[in-house]
Amino acid sequence: MNVLEKIVTSVNNFSKSERKVADVILANPQTTIHSSIAALAKMADVSEPTVNRFCRRLDTKGFPDFKLHLAQSLANGTPYVNRHVEEEDGPEAYTAKIFESTMAALDTARQRVDINTVNRAVDVLTQAKKISFFGLGASASVAHDAQNKFFRFNVPVVCFDDIVMQRMSAINSAEGDVVVCISHTGRTKNLCDIAAIARENDATVIGITAYDSPLAKECTLVLSLDVPEDTDMYMPMASRVAQLVLIDILATGFTLRRGTKFRENLKKVKDSLRGSRFDKKDFNN
Amino acid sequence: MNVLEKIVTSVNNFSKSERKVADVILANPQTTIHSSIAALAKMADVSEPTVNRFCRRLDTKGFPDFKLHLAQSLANGTPYVNRHVEEEDGPEAYTAKIFESTMAALDTARQRVDINTVNRAVDVLTQAKKISFFGLGASASVAHDAQNKFFRFNVPVVCFDDIVMQRMSAINSAEGDVVVCISHTGRTKNLCDIAAIARENDATVIGITAYDSPLAKECTLVLSLDVPEDTDMYMPMASRVAQLVLIDILATGFTLRRGTKFRENLKKVKDSLRGSRFDKKDFNN
DNA sequence: CATATAATGTAATTTAATTACAGAATGCGT
DNA sequence: ACGCATTCTGTAATTAAATTACATTATATG
Incomplete structure (x- = not known):
C-alpha cells in the first residue's frame, strides 16, 4: 500500500x-x-x-x-483526470485543468484506438497515388497540419477547407487515391457528402471521426477517437489534440514503412529550412 | 524530464x-x-x-x-516517458510511444509554463482591439486553430500564413492591437521581422516560442514551452501539441475573464452550427 | 613548458534528524 | 474521586548527514 x-x-x-x-x-x-x-x-x-x-x-x-x-x-497517484474548468478558477487552476484533461483525453484515446485499423490506414496511405485531407471548422487546422506532415514525404497531397474545392477534388478522385475526412462529431453534413462522393469515385476514404456517426458510415476505414470533451467551454479542445496525435501516428507509421533510406529524405526536407532560420550556433554565442 | x-x-x-x-x-x-x-x-x-x-x-x-x-x-514505473520511435517498431509500439511521448511533453509543458505570463497574456488579449495570429510551416496550423477559437469570441481576429500578408498586417497594426507569433524554434527569420515591425507600430507582441530565441527577443511577452522533441522523426509533433494546448488555455482564460454572460454567446456560436450538422437524436434512433 | 582553468578531494562547518529523558495528559481500578 | 500506571508530547542533547570553503591535483591552451 x-x-x-x-x-x-x-x-x-x-x-x-x-x-x-x-x-x-x-x-x-x-x-x-x-x-x-x-x-x-x-x-x-x-x-x-x-x-x-x-x-x-x-x-x-x-x-x-x-x-x-x-x-x-x-x-504514482493523481494520474490525469478530466477536471472541468469552473467559473471561479484562477489562471493556475484553469491552466492545470486544461493540461490535465488533455492528457486524460490522450490516455483514453490511446486505450481506445484500434491498432489494427491504424495499421491498415498506414497500409492504404503508403500505397496511395494521391492523399487528400479534408476538414471543416476546427478540424480544418488538423487537416492543414496533416498536409504539412505528409507533404514532407514527397507524395501528392492536397488539403482543402473550402467545401466547393473539396467537392471538386472528391469528384476527381479515382482508384488508388486516399481521402482523409476529419470531423470530431462526424455529423457535419457537407463532409459526409464529400466522403460519399469520394467513395463513389473509387477512392479509399479514411475517417478520423466518432465511431458510429453518419460520417463513419460513409468511410472505408474509421479511426475513431471517443475522447471526453468539456462541453461547457463550447470549443473542441481535447478532441482536436487527439486527432493531431493520430495524424502524428499515421505519419510515423508511413515513414517507418518506407524504411531508412526514406528517412534521409526527411532530413533533407528539414535541412532545407535552414536558410530561412537564424543559425542556432550563431545565436548561442 | x-x-x-x-x-x-x-x-x-x-x-x-x-x-x-x-x-x-x-x-x-x-x-x-x-x-x-x-x-x-x-x-x-x-x-x-x-x-x-x-x-x-x-x-x-x-x-x-x-x-x-x-x-x-x-x-512512475515509466508511465509517460519520452520514448523514441525506432526503426523496428510495429504499429502497436509506435502508437504507444507517440501517445506517451506526447503526454510526457504536455506534462513537461505544464510544469514549465509560467502562470504569470499566461495571466498577463490573457489580460492583453481581453483588452485587444484586434488580434492577429501568425505562424509559418507547421505553426501555421496552430495559428489557424487559434483563429478558429478566438473568432467565436466575436472580437476582430485575423490569421495569415503568407508572409506578405503578415507583413502588411503588421505594418498596419497600432496601439491596442495584439499580434501572436507562433514558432517552435523561434528562429524563423521572417517571423522575427514581423514581430519587430508589429512592435515598431506599437502593437503588443506575444510569442509562443522557445525561451531565449531571436523571436523571443522581439516580443513584449513570451510564452515559452521547452518540450523535448524526438528529432529523429524530423517533424514537429509534441511541440505543436503543446502549443495548441497553450492556445486552449489562453482561450479559456479569455472566456473566464469575460464572465458568465459572455459564455452564453459561445453557446450561440456553437448552436449556429446545428444547421450544418445531422441531428444527434435523429441519428441515434 | 608555463600558465590558466577546471576537476576533485580534505577538512571544517552547518544543518537536519534522532535519541534520551522529563513532564504532562489520559485512562483505569479501587 | 483519587492515585497509579500508561501513554503521549515536548525540550534539550546527541548523533548523523550534508554542504561549504579551501587546498590540491589534473587537464587544457597558447
Whole structure:
C-alpha cells in the first residue's frame, strides 16, 4: 500500500498530535516532500520528535525515508483526470485543468484506438497515388497540419477547407487515391457528402471521426477517437489534440514503412529550412 | 524530464568522476534512494562533494532533493516517458510511444509554463482591439486553430500564413492591437521581422516560442514551452501539441475573464452550427 | 613548458534528524 | 474521586548527514 493511502486508513490509530501531522501532510503533500522535519513540525504545531514518531508508525525508517515513500506515492497517484474548468478558477487552476484533461483525453484515446485499423490506414496511405485531407471548422487546422506532415514525404497531397474545392477534388478522385475526412462529431453534413462522393469515385476514404456517426458510415476505414470533451467551454479542445496525435501516428507509421533510406529524405526536407532560420550556433554565442 | 532520463541524456556533460556516480546510480537506482551520500560516494569511489555536485548539475537542490526526484522517477514505473520511435517498431509500439511521448511533453509543458505570463497574456488579449495570429510551416496550423477559437469570441481576429500578408498586417497594426507569433524554434527569420515591425507600430507582441530565441527577443511577452522533441522523426509533433494546448488555455482564460454572460454567446456560436450538422437524436434512433 | 582553468578531494562547518529523558495528559481500578 | 500506571508530547542533547570553503591535483591552451 502506498504511504498516502496508509495515512488515510490508519488515521484512527494516530494520537491527537499525530493526526495534526497527518492533516497537514494530506493537505499539502507536495510541500511536505520539500520541507524539513522542523518546518513540518511547525506547520502542524507539534514538536519534531512527534513528526518522527509519526513516520515510524507508518513503518518507515524515519523522516527522510518517509519523504521518499511519500514522493513515490505522489508520483504514482493523481494520474490525469478530466477536471472541468469552473467559473471561479484562477489562471493556475484553469491552466492545470486544461493540461490535465488533455492528457486524460490522450490516455483514453490511446486505450481506445484500434491498432489494427491504424495499421491498415498506414497500409492504404503508403500505397496511395494521391492523399487528400479534408476538414471543416476546427478540424480544418488538423487537416492543414496533416498536409504539412505528409507533404514532407514527397507524395501528392492536397488539403482543402473550402467545401466547393473539396467537392471538386472528391469528384476527381479515382482508384488508388486516399481521402482523409476529419470531423470530431462526424455529423457535419457537407463532409459526409464529400466522403460519399469520394467513395463513389473509387477512392479509399479514411475517417478520423466518432465511431458510429453518419460520417463513419460513409468511410472505408474509421479511426475513431471517443475522447471526453468539456462541453461547457463550447470549443473542441481535447478532441482536436487527439486527432493531431493520430495524424502524428499515421505519419510515423508511413515513414517507418518506407524504411531508412526514406528517412534521409526527411532530413533533407528539414535541412532545407535552414536558410530561412537564424543559425542556432550563431545565436548561442 | 524525469531525473533518470536526465542522467542518461546529459551523460556527456558529466566529468569523469560524475560519470562514475551516474553509472552507480543507473546500476542500482533502488539502492541509491536508501543510501547516504557517504555510502554512494564510496560505491562510486569518489568524494562526497563530487556526489553533491553531481546532484546540483541535475538541477536539484542537493543530495536529499535528488533522492526525492529519483524516487519519483522510479515510482512512475515509466508511465509517460519520452520514448523514441525506432526503426523496428510495429504499429502497436509506435502508437504507444507517440501517445506517451506526447503526454510526457504536455506534462513537461505544464510544469514549465509560467502562470504569470499566461495571466498577463490573457489580460492583453481581453483588452485587444484586434488580434492577429501568425505562424509559418507547421505553426501555421496552430495559428489557424487559434483563429478558429478566438473568432467565436466575436472580437476582430485575423490569421495569415503568407508572409506578405503578415507583413502588411503588421505594418498596419497600432496601439491596442495584439499580434501572436507562433514558432517552435523561434528562429524563423521572417517571423522575427514581423514581430519587430508589429512592435515598431506599437502593437503588443506575444510569442509562443522557445525561451531565449531571436523571436523571443522581439516580443513584449513570451510564452515559452521547452518540450523535448524526438528529432529523429524530423517533424514537429509534441511541440505543436503543446502549443495548441497553450492556445486552449489562453482561450479559456479569455472566456473566464469575460464572465458568465459572455459564455452564453459561445453557446450561440456553437448552436449556429446545428444547421450544418445531422441531428444527434435523429441519428441515434 | 608555463600558465590558466577546471576537476576533485580534505577538512571544517552547518544543518537536519534522532535519541534520551522529563513532564504532562489520559485512562483505569479501587 | 483519587492515585497509579500508561501513554503521549515536548525540550534539550546527541548523533548523523550534508554542504561549504579551501587546498590540491589534473587537464587544457597558447
